[in-house]
Amino acid sequence: MTKVLVLYYSRSGNTRKLAQQVARGIEAQGVEAVLRTVPELPAYPDGQTPASTAKDPFVTRQDLLDCHGLALGSPVRFGNMAAPLKQFIDSTSGEWLSGALIDKPAAVFGAGSMLHGGQETTLLTMTVPLLHHGMMLLGVPHSECALHTTEGGGSPYGASSVADANQPLIADEKQIAKTLGQRLARFAQTVHHHLG
Template sequence: MKMLIIYYSAYGHIRTMAEAAAAAAREIPGVEVTLRRVSETLSDDILGKMGALEAAKAQADVPVVTVEELAEADAVLFGTPTRFGNMTAQMRQFLDSTGGLWMKGALVGKPGGVFASSATQHGGQESTILSFHTYLLHQGMVVVGLPYAFQGQMRIDEITGGSPYGASTIAGGDGSRQPSENELEGVRFQARYLAEIGLKLKG
């Protein structure tokens, strides 16, 4: 079963989550995981002004995803930071290039899920994931969230991301906060859950 993890990460938080998800999914026998990023649309000059140039260059080792790879996948997990309660423009640009897959029904019946990040605790993580779900539904995909079987999202002893819609992390206003172990475990759980559903559907 081919599982594809596609992400965009401006400062590295979502990449950390994506790598944790990939490692967890690879623990499932019969699952082949490919990690890809969407292409950057901002110039080096703009990225430099945002303080994101170093993080962007550090991701050069991760290949840019193609539409063909999306079509070949049996299950897909998407990761995106939040921009005003929605996905990033970079992720949207990639999704907008997949109209041909919609025309062919190439993604119908395949499971898909989303994880996200935001600067603040209530910065739009849930709305980002929920609005991303509309893409999955238009493509005829089976939406897979983060069930309450992962009880880490019930914690109140620490600030943490995570909801039934998908795993998430809080980056902090200056981006200094890295994903916590609880948040990483959330995306690992979601990745394994998605992989297991992908195996069942493919089988």
């Protein structure tokens, strides 16, 4: 069966909400969505160790090897991905050297609390290591009507949300995330069945 890894980091839960919507879109195409996260870093510069809020298993190297596609998600951190996710991505040089992710489709998603807080630059910077891995990047096409009506997140670069920790995703954000998941699943199926 075709599997798509939905790998994310979420501190407040907003990125996880998007991950779940991306996974719903993947599963709507008859593809298995494998939700995984990364652990918190041991400590912040002030010495405090954050409590883990992970509700999904931590990603393994085998998850990367077994997936036929990858959705990568992060909260916005000064226009870039969060450090715990970046640390994991930075540790994948073995997979890069072996070419484990070459020609697999990939997509990105992210969450922030401000409308102009850096969602699009976060999405774009998350694509850079995926390009180094030789992955095929997918976005959200303008045929998705929610891109034209959203008053929150969502862009051609990927799914996103604009909310604080206590707010639910708005309907357009959910739709854009599902569309991204569906598109990723379709390409993963095609690549898996035709390229093996």
